[in-house]
Amino acid sequence: MSSMTAPSDLPKKSVPAAPTRVGGITLFARREFRDALASKWFLLYTVAFTVLAVAVSFLSLSGVGSQGFAGFSRTAAGLLNLIMLVAPLMALTAGASSIASERERGTLLYLLAQPVSRAQLLLGKYFGLAAALTCSLCIGFGISGGVLAWRTGGVGVGAYATLVGFTVLLALAMLSVGVLISVGSRRSSVATGIALFTWLALVFVSDLGLMASSVLFKLRVQEIFGLATLNPLQSFKMAVIVNMNASLDVLGPVGAYASQTLGNGLPWVLASSLAAWIILPLALAVVLFVRRGSV
């Protein structure tokens, strides 16, 4: 965030002069952010996520909440399921419509006529959407965190901060994938369709497939763990759990194996899986967008 808002000498520049490399990105990031705020999806997703997160916080505390010892971990377990469904959906669809809709409307030509490179344009759009998504998530987590504080009178702030942090990472990773889809699609509707299919694949199909293959092929624990970390959603889930419990033994033999062999390095392995999901699709999207030449 700071790299976007920090040193830019924007106000001095008049429009015709070519902005600096960072300045160009910032310019488009801001434009994208403003567009996002003005659009319905930002409002819709923010409201939906906030309402669901508050509902989960309430439900997970009902029944035992009055007895006061309901720890954060069960609330987190409820939130985990919600986040793994909603956050990728938000980010994938937002990313998917980014370039494709401009292309479809014809505004992409106009944008490319500006004195900035194609890479700057794409990165600007990515950072703008990333900022909008982060804000959206922060609003949702902020309000449901307030509910938790009020209802339980004290839960692990560190654990909650971890959950927020990794959710932002997950959203950024899914946004990268969404932007990649968008770069490759001619029409906005096609991009959204592919994004929804990708969401289905990452959320359900890959897990079910891995379950089936671990049973059918009698995969060893290290193979299951390795394959699971390839899925950003599983990496996200394991990272949140390992940061909350200091161990993955909650996840049975596979988790215990990961905790024992990787030890303190485990959160870093999982975080770097997420980081790879942020960087690689975005880099590929930039390369494709630059090499495409035409609109």
Next chain:
Amino acid sequence: MKPVQFAISICLFVTSLTHAEKAMQATLNPVPVSFVVELIEKAEPGDVIRVPPGVYEGNLIIRKPIILDGGQKAIFDGLGKATVIEVVAEGVTIRECAIRGSGMDVTGEPSAIRVIAANVTIESNTIEDVLFGIDLREAPSANIRNNVIRCKDLEPGRRGDGIRLWWSHGCVIEGNVVQGSRDMVFWYSEDLQILRNTVTHSRYGLHFMYSHNTVLEENDLNGNSVGVYLMYSNGITIRGNRMQNNRGASGYGIGLKDCDDITITGNALLANRVGVYIDNSPSSINSTGLIESNMIAFNEIGLLATPNTHDNVFTRNAFVENEEQAVTHGRGRLVTNAFSRGGVGNYWSDYAGFDLDSDGIGDVTYEPKSLFGVMLAKEPNLRLFVHSPAQQAIEFTARALPELRPESTLIDPSPLASPPEIKLEIVGTGVGGMRMFIFSASLLSFAAICIAVMGIERGMPAQNSGGRT
């Protein structure tokens, strides 16, 4: 105590100036434990020996029924050799001593205090850096109270036991704090009272082998491999204890192995790998197990039982938000146990029924059927996928397609509509709530600042070409 006071106390007991001088020195330099041996030799049976502050090095054997009072400033250091204090006389009391530095060699089972006589009291001692803490061998009617025991920092398998009883009937073990030991273990010892002890970071918190007719009350067993493990021990009452965060390969709050006539009431079993584990208990004909009014919450598995388990009665328990509420170890069902007594069952947080007549009892039976649970029993590796939408998808599929539904693991004919009142400490604090508020507020203000900084139009002509989608 100040040096002058030691001198006075020593003079009272021994009336010897040389001893007083030695006592003054003891605060500065370690002295051999033979100094204390001399004090004991000069004392009459029943005397209180106030050991002057200081470090006493070597191994002490007490052969006279005396009261050894360390006044919280006498340190007995075994210098890493053998047992530090051995009690061979009946009726000895050791209190307010610090004891450290037993041997390491497992073969001699070196301890801080070993007792081989009856009616001994060991009270308010601090024990550190030892292999075994307090070891009672054929030492009936002992009182072990308010000691703090920290064992040598070894791998769990190489540690000694914090407190061990062997053929010692009628003892009271109360208010002790044991950290980082192997077990607090009771062998062939009957009619014990185990009250208000705290065991943390050990292997088994309380471990019973062939020890019958004992009461365990209000103990706190936190962060061990297993909280309470009863093996081949009958007639045990486990009441009002707290077993929390007992995890690892075993990870049981309470484990029962071939035990008859066990009563488990009013305990809190929280966030263990398994809340209650039952292996073939009760094992004899005409005996039962009663599990009543316990809070079994937030465990990976609330109740785990071997398929041959039968004749246990579960009533008024609250099974709250366990990842799996009640399952068998392997295949089979728990239907040969009663989950209701006199028309009163248990509270199950996943009960989806209703209570139309508002009598507190659900109008439909509780019969949990979890396809994912059945898959987990067959393929433990699949536990990796809990807390994920895929797990929900599998359960949903099983609900939608009856032919996929497994048999229920248990039947509670009269589930409670709301959780029974079970008194528990409140863990949440106002401080944490305040921090959480601040954190939430900062998240919101971050978003607000972001929107303010990024959203304000500057420098660029308006390009809002209509809202997107």
